[in-house]
Amino acid sequence: MTPDIHVACLCAAWCRLCDEYAAVLDQVVASFQADGLSLQVHWIDIEDEEALVGDVEVETFPTLVLIAGSAGHPVVRFAGPVTPQAGTLSRLLRAAVADAATGSPAAAVATEIQAFADRLARRVDSGRGRSSS
Numbered sequence: 182m183t184p185d186i187h188v189a190c191l192c193a194a195w196c197r198l199c200d201e202y203a204a205v206l207d208q209v210v211a212s213f214q215a216d217g218l219s220l221q222v223h224w225i226d227i228e229d230e231e232a233l234v235g236d237v238e239v240e241t242f243p244t245l246v247l248i249a250g251s252a253g254h255p256v257v258r259f260a261g262p263v264t265p266q267a268g269t270l271s272r273l274l275r276a277a278v279a280d281a282a283t284g285s286p287a288a289a290v291a292t293e294i295q296a297f298a299d300r301l302a303r304r305v306d307s308g309r310g311r312s313s314s
Contacts, residue, residue: 186258186277189223189246189301191239202243202265209270218278223301233300236293247273248298249281255302256287260294 190206192199203224210220227234237246240262247259258277263269280287290298 185219185221185249186274186281187221187223187248187255187301187305188274189225189248189297191225191227191234191237191244191246192242193228194226196242198265199242205265205267205270206243209267209274212271213274213278220274221305223305225301233297233304235297235300237297238293245270245273246294246297246301247277248301249277250302255295255298256281257290257294257298258287260290 188206188210190199190202192202206222210222213220225233227237227239242262243265244262245259246257249256249258258280259273263273
């Protein structure tokens, strides 16, 4: 069984690229969901959600954090900026799903990224998660 994958897209309300990327993200995630995979999208405005984002430095958009697991043990499968093409996102998601399904070890991530993943997982598990898909 494949665990849930949380796709956190760190964005800003003023960012036109983020607005354009929303359609790409929705399209790619919908294709994975149509195949029966459990993906949850979290569109996170880095200015409105400062407490959730914490010390994560977002230098460019779109920036994604892909997380498998729950509040007990969220595993970051990817964190960083991506090019805004559907193919790039599809490859990242395919790799994250495969790695999570096989339980392969995740690469070490910066402390602030893991702290963000922990906060997001706790928020989702408490039922307060904001999802867009």
